[in-house]
Each structure stands twice: as C-alpha cells, then as structure tokens.
Amino acid sequence: MPATSMALVLLLTLVTLLVMEPDFGQTMLILTVWGALFFIAGMRMIWVFGLAGAAGAGLFGAYLLVxxxxxxxxxxxxxxxxxxxxxxxxxxxxxxxxxxGLGPGEGIAKRSLPDSHTDFVFAVAAEEFGIILCLMLVALFGFIVIRTLTRAYATEDMFSRFAASGLAILFGVQATINMAVNLQLIPAKGMTLPFISYGGSSFVSLAYGVGMMLALTRQRPRT
Incomplete structure (x- = not known):
C-alpha cells in the first residue's frame, strides 16, 4: 500500500538521523510509537512479531557496535x-x-547527582516530597494517557483518532522511560519527565503535543 510504504520511508529516514546523532533513547521512543500506531490501525500479528524481531536485532547490533x-x-x-x-x-x-519526603529543598541527592534537574528529577522529587507524590504523578500521567485514548477511540474521524493516540502514547512512553530509569528498571538514557524536568524546548514541545491532544479529542457540537 502506498501509505504504508510512505510511512516506512519516513520512519527509516527519521531513525537513520537519530542513530547518526546518536540518540538511541529517542530512536526507541519513535519506534515504539510507530509500532503502536500500526497495531492500532489493524496491522497483522506477523508484522508485529517481525518488527519486534527487527527492533531486537537493531538493539543487539547497537550493543555490539556502539x-x-x-x-x-x-x-x-x-x-x-x-x-x-x-x-x-x-x-x-x-x-x-x-x-x-524530607521537605521542599531539604533533599541532598540534587547536590551531587548529575542531571538531577532533567533525567533524574523524579528521584529528587521522591526525596523531597515522598513516594506519595511520585504515585500521584504516575496516576496523573496514566489519567492523561487513558483519557486521551478513550476519547480518541470515541471519535469517528480516523485522522483525529490516530493522531491523538500517537501523541498520547508518545507522552506516556516518555514518562514511563524516565521513571523506569530512575527506579533502575531499565538502562539509563537521556529522557525528560514531561512538564517536570527542566528544559525550555522540552516544555514547549510537550505543551504543543498536549494542546493537540485536547484539540483532537474535544467534543464538537452536533449540527
């Protein structure tokens, strides 16, 4: 199909640029979102396993070569x-x-922890505000993703459905990667925590993405 071929070409182009950077964290993020969207669109399971195998082979190749x-x-x-x-x-x-937590400003990890304001801000928040706040953040991120996906599936416009789903998955996977790294569940990689980590460009891009999610899933009055 022409649309599938075009999507593959665009994906390979973007992945090539990210690997040349090199930025394997963003590469994994983009591949995950792309695969999830194709699965939502009704991709056959043989393609799902094939793409998962290709991703695994790529990760093994990066392990050997980088x-x-x-x-x-x-x-x-x-x-x-x-x-x-x-x-x-x-x-x-x-x-x-x-x-x-120890209280606002009372944490000591931020004094010596590299990237405490970006990649490891979740750990700093846990030390100063406690695990309760971290669980609230997890619940908030989960609510945003689930709410967006629910509203996306309720719309009859296919473009709005896939665009909103992709943005929600991108938002959720990015947050999950950051928190998983802080908890030593996956290898460390540079990934900001949405709206919490320091960074102007990250904040602007995330704000734009969430704004698009709201616009794509809003209830339009019937005429």
Missing part, C-alpha cells in the same frame, strides 16, 4: 562492571525520602 550503548547495558546487567553513581544515588534518594 561502545556507549554496550557500556550502559553492561552496567545495568552487572553494576559491578562500571560506574553506576547516577542510578545508585537516585535509588538512595527514594530510600531517603520515604513515603512523605
């Missing part, structure tokens, strides 16, 4: 094999904060 990627995966699988200061400090911040 020292930066190999180092992060090795440190994740075997912390004793390298420097794990960032993730160790992040986990200490969670333990120090407990359920209710």
């Amino acid at each position: 020292p930066h990627v190999a180092g992060r995966i090795k440190r994740f699988m075997n912390p004793a094999s390298g420097d794990t200061f960032q993730v160790d400090t992040a986990m200490e911040a969670f333990w120090n904060g407990g359920w209710f």
Whole structure:
C-alpha cells in the first residue's frame, strides 16, 4: 500500500538521523510509537512479531557496535562492571525520602547527582516530597494517557483518532522511560519527565503535543 510504504520511508529516514546523532533513547521512543500506531490501525500479528524481531536485532547490533550503548547495558546487567553513581544515588534518594519526603529543598541527592534537574528529577522529587507524590504523578500521567485514548477511540474521524493516540502514547512512553530509569528498571538514557524536568524546548514541545491532544479529542457540537 502506498501509505504504508510512505510511512516506512519516513520512519527509516527519521531513525537513520537519530542513530547518526546518536540518540538511541529517542530512536526507541519513535519506534515504539510507530509500532503502536500500526497495531492500532489493524496491522497483522506477523508484522508485529517481525518488527519486534527487527527492533531486537537493531538493539543487539547497537550493543555490539556502539561502545556507549554496550557500556550502559553492561552496567545495568552487572553494576559491578562500571560506574553506576547516577542510578545508585537516585535509588538512595527514594530510600531517603520515604513515603512523605524530607521537605521542599531539604533533599541532598540534587547536590551531587548529575542531571538531577532533567533525567533524574523524579528521584529528587521522591526525596523531597515522598513516594506519595511520585504515585500521584504516575496516576496523573496514566489519567492523561487513558483519557486521551478513550476519547480518541470515541471519535469517528480516523485522522483525529490516530493522531491523538500517537501523541498520547508518545507522552506516556516518555514518562514511563524516565521513571523506569530512575527506579533502575531499565538502562539509563537521556529522557525528560514531561512538564517536570527542566528544559525550555522540552516544555514547549510537550505543551504543543498536549494542546493537540485536547484539540483532537474535544467534543464538537452536533449540527
């Protein structure tokens, strides 16, 4: 199909540019959103398994050919094999904060934790405001994603449905990756926490994306 071929060409072009950067975190994010949209559109399961296999092969190739990627995966699988200061400090911040936190400005992890205002802001928030706040953030992100997907599936316009679904999945996966890195569930990668991490360009792009989600899923008056 022409549309499928065009989508594949655009995807490969974007992925090539990201790999040349190199930025494998954004590459994984884009591939996940693209695959999810094709699945929503009714892609056959054989394509799902095929694309998952291709993604796995690409990750294995990056592990073999890119020292930066190999180092992060090795440190994740075997912390004793390298420097794990960032993730160790992040986990200490969670333990120090407990359920209710040490109080605003009372955290100590941000003094020594690299990227404490961007990649590891979730750990800083946990230390100062507690796990309760972190659970509230998770619930808020989940509500935004689920609400958007529900409203997207309720619309009859296919463009609005797929566009809103893609934006919601992008928003949710980005938040999930950031929080998972802070909790040492996946290897570290540069990914901001939506609307929480410091960064003007990140904030503007996320605000634009959420605005588009609202516009695409709003209830239009019947005429």
